[in-house]
Amino acid sequence: MKGINYEANLDGVESQPMEEQNKLMSKARTLWRVVKRGLQHALFPMLVLVVFSLIVKENYPFSNFPMYSKMSPSTEYYILEDGEGQALPVKNCFGLSASALKKMYVKRLDKLAVKRSEEKGYQMRRPKLSLEDQGAAGEDLLDYLLPRGDKIVWWKKNRPDVIRVVRVVIEREDDRGLIETPTVLVERRLN
Amino acid sequence: MQQTISKYWQVPARGFWEWFFMRLCFAGVVWWSLPHPGSMVVMDSQPYPTGLANYIDLTFFADPQVYRICYYLLCGALILYSLGLLLPLALPTAAGIHIGMITLHNSQGATHHSFQLVSLILLAQWVVCWIPWVRRLFGKPPLKLPEGLKWRDYMAWYSLQVIAAAYVIAGVIKLINTDGRWIIDSPNLAVQMMKTNAQNYYNWLQADAVYEQRATVAQFMIDNPNVTRLFLGTGLLIELLAFLLLVNRAWALVMGVFILALHWGIDMTMGLTFKYQMAVVAIFLINVPFWAGWLGRKIFAKKGEGMLSSDV
Incomplete structure (x- = not known):
């Protein structure tokens, strides 16, 4: 007015x-x-x-369905190997898929990244974690998986002497196409 | 529960048999999506809790005895639901067991996106069917629904709302997470294809029928980025426009066909089968019983007209 x-x-x-x-x-x-x-x-x-x-976001049954919402030129998957470098069938061993194996490992890395961020006082993202931390996340994953396997018939019959968690990075390089680089994250003797 | 205002955006009335077949088929999907007690995997902890697991320890579901009871309770609830009996009891039982069990499953550190749509539809139908019941419980007068509509129509309608929302979210998050660059960056999906291809192989150390072809398609995507953008852009558009399935029955059918085509494409290229989503889309959007009935009525009406004209 x-x-x-x-x-x-x-x-x-x-x-x-x-x-x-x-x-x-x-x-x-x-x-x-x-x-x-x-x-x-x-x-x-x-x-x-x-x-x-x-x-x-991810709070079951609600979800923001983030799968394939980021389009990075590189990605990775995780496999299990025995001591001789022979791949193990993940579903037979522990009743979960290779995709679930990756998600479980990444969740552990995220948890470690939060811990390191608190310790250092600045934000540390997953890729910046040291090789030691990546190995520790692998150990934690095996701690979770191995008791699961003890209740699975296939694993009990075919348990190898050594188990490895291996990360395979797939990168898109313009001159070479798609290239894969494997890295052993953790190795554990079982017997 | 308000009446919709636009001519096209209205809650469609469902016939008795249409709603019966919807319930029957959806009950089948709910049953199918939960593992049989004999094939339960070990889940004696919830190391990465999600949803309800943040507040409640759901590991009791993984106890073989408890799960067996829950499983058969769920079966009973689904039979009642299919028959349209005791819905205010059957739906919360089915929703509670389904959500609880899958929450525990998703609290193992690996989030699956296969079951959300099924759980959310159960939840939506439960909420809708409880509205008149809760009002009665609190002594409130029943809500006056628009003429010709029943509560079952709203149960089906909110199932469509959930489906539309799920696909729109999947589209919107792609734009949010890439600052709108998803289509431009989409040729990078080739690396994701190779990843899922490898993961599928390492599950059982067995290559599926199109293992080799996927590698060829991945290379094609890199070599032809604009063709890739066109295809994947169409997929994104289907997700973003999924809300159109709420326009009317015909749009629901059209969008249902597009969404199934999208899933088929994802299955072929990436080896990711969203079978429960596809089943739900087929039940609520493609809605074969309704369209079969509609077509039948059209054919018989024409025949009737033909007989009348020949009489004349």
Whole structure:
């Protein structure tokens, strides 16, 4: 209402502030109608679920479905080997997939990264972890997997003397195409 | 529960048999998605809790005896659900066991994305079916639904809402995580293809039927980045436009076909089969019983007209 000349309005048929007020009220009513229409629209519940899921991220049964949402020119997978470098069938050994093996290892690396960040006072991301830390995450993974295997018939029959967790990095290089580089993260004697 | 306002964005009324087949098939998917007690994997801890596991120790589900009881309870609840009996009891039982069990499964440090859609649909149907029941419990008058609609229509409708949301989220997160560069960077999916190909091999040390072809396709993607962007961009567009399945039944069918095609493409190229999602899409979007009935009525109506005109 600041700046309105009330004196001048006394002569007019309709006062200026009333007109302004009516206009404002009309605009507010229109806005409310639009908001109400939006809230009643068929898309509203879906939008609420979309926003909610993006906020809560991975909290089952909600998820932000982040798989393949980042397109890096390199990636990695993890395999298990025996002492002679022969690959082991992950599902037969521990009843989980190679994909799950990777997720479990990465979760352990993330946990270590948080720990190191707290110790050092600055944020440390997963790739910056030392080889020792990567090996420690591998040891932790084996600590989780081996008792699982003790309850699986295939593993009990075919248990190797040595088990290794191996990371294989796949990189896209323009001149050489796709190249794979394996690294042994941890090796443990079982017998 | 408000009536939708736009001409096209409305809750469709479901016939008795259409809703019955939806329930029957969906119950089958819920049952299929939980492991049989005989093939349970060992989960005696929840080292990386997610969802409810952050607050409750769900490892009791992994006890073979408890799980066996839960499994048969779930089977009973699903039979009741299929028959449309005691839904306010059957749905929370089925949803509780499904969500609890898969939460424990996902709390092992490896998050799977195969089951969310099934759990969320159970949850949505549970919430909808409890609305009139809870109102009655608190002595409130029943909600007046728009003419011709029943609560079952809203249960099916909110199942569609969940499906639409799941695909839109999958599209939006790709844009968020890449600052909108997902399509530009999409030829890099070749490395992911090689990864999933290798992972599938190392599961059983067995190459599947298209193991060699995937390597060829990956190389093709690198050699032809724009063709790759076109294909993967189409996939992203399907995800982002999944909300169109809420327009009406015809759009649900069209989007259902597109989403199934998308999953088929992902399966062929990456070896990732989202079988439960595909089943759910087939049940709620493709909705064969409804379209078969619709087609049947059209054909018989035409035949009827033909007989009438020949009489004349």
